[in-house]
Amino acid sequence: MDVLGRPLxxxxxxxxxxxxxxxxxxxxxxxxPVVRTRILGRPALALRGPEAVRFFYDERNVHRHRAVPEPVLxxxxGHGAVHTLDGAAHRxxxxxFLPLLAPERVxxxxxxxTAAWDDAVPDWSGRGAVVLFDEAATVLTAGVHRWAGIPLDVCEERATARDLIAMVDGFATAGPRHLRARRxxxxxxxxxARLVRHVxxxxxxxxxxxxxxxxxxxxEADGAPLDGRTAAVELLNVVRPTAAVAWFVAFTAHALHRWPGHRARLADGDVPFVTAFAHEVRRFYPFVPFLGGLAARDLYWRGEWVPAGGLVVLDVYGQNHDESLWGDPYAFRPERFLGRPVGRDELIPQGGGDPATGHRCPGEGITVGVLEALAVRLARMEYTVPQQNLTIPLHRVPTRPHSGVLLAAIR
Ligand code: HEM
Known part of the structure; x- marks a missing residue:
């Protein structure tokens, strides 16, 4: 610690x-549930829990402007994205993005x-085996482009999906994965940007x-239209995370393999159970590790201090596995979400707070809706799971089952 008690x-x-x-x-x-440390050369305060979520999402405490490191942008x-704005510009x-919350859009x-998935299954059946993660990414890419009104040739779907996945896969690492993400x-x-110009x-x-x-x-807040590049960035902020639901689809297949007892209820389309299953996949499996912002002023939380400009980190993965919130958090139990409302600031795989006023993900309804539909389809599909490496390494961010989940003999 230095003379002011800051970690060195x-x-x-x-x-x-x-x-x-x-x-x-x-x-x-x-x-x-608070840790004082130093990350990226700055003093940092890490917190978790529903109260900490409300503290983190209060713009008087934490802002996003200049909080996202360039390698992530x-x-x-993308540079200039909604994630990096505060106040009137953010609103x-x-x-x-708020129209994306409407049930009819979802x-x-x-x-x-689901139409793209149903079209793809006969092709998967005709092949010896497929990597579910890759196939789901292609299906999601095709579906989201058609829904968003963005033209995409069928022959471009696979390469585009690869690019969208690469952008997510390479944000938290140096080396070849990061370069692939930038390209x-x-x-x-x-x-x-070309498409926006043509329109x-x-x-x-x-x-x-x-x-x-x-x-x-x-x-924008000043009445100006988005420049072409920023418009492209925000279009990507819809299609990229939708393709990223492939992570949760792979985790769903992993869960069905590890705990096959859930398959029958999913296959029956038992609606409350299907929703509970989607929430448990998002809670249990590691995807977003934490979120960060910058202290808008000197901040105190639970007796700990971070100076203005220091990092404030919300421990997303830790909160989703907090014993005091979930009880037996490392057990995969969809039933925990049955007959219990999901607290707004308890389950935070896609951020906390109110999506209309803060940075919470506006695609949460889409994610749950798509995951529900594809979990039921997976549960109804017949396939075998050949010998493969299904481990999910926790040191890799973002992680996924090592093999991508290889499925064979699909019918
Ligand atoms: C794979 C599933 C998804 C995960 C894990 C996820 C996760 C997140 C997280 C953690 C945030 C940041 C919250 C914060 O900064 O406080 C976020 C923001 C955002 N997400 Fe998602 N998301 C997913 C799917 C989607 C989808 C399907 C869409 C759109 C169709 C979407 C669009 C956005 C946008 C535009 C933001 C920025 C919101 C803002 O800064 O105000 N996401 N997401």
Missing amino acids: VDRTLPLLAEGYAWLPNRMRDTPG GTLF ARKSL AGLVDHV ARARQEARL RTGGASAPADSVLDLVCRHR
């Missing part, structure tokens, strides 16, 4: 080495994705009220 030793390297387990391990060593979110940009996307983003931003100059049309139409017509 930077923990970025242990964080990169331990991945999802790093913060929960540190939390275990402290009396309250250059791969995952104006967020209004672009249902429309689910229809497109993928550059390609996809260029493609979508605006009359060379292409956007179906009325589609996501493409909304983005092309959007006005």
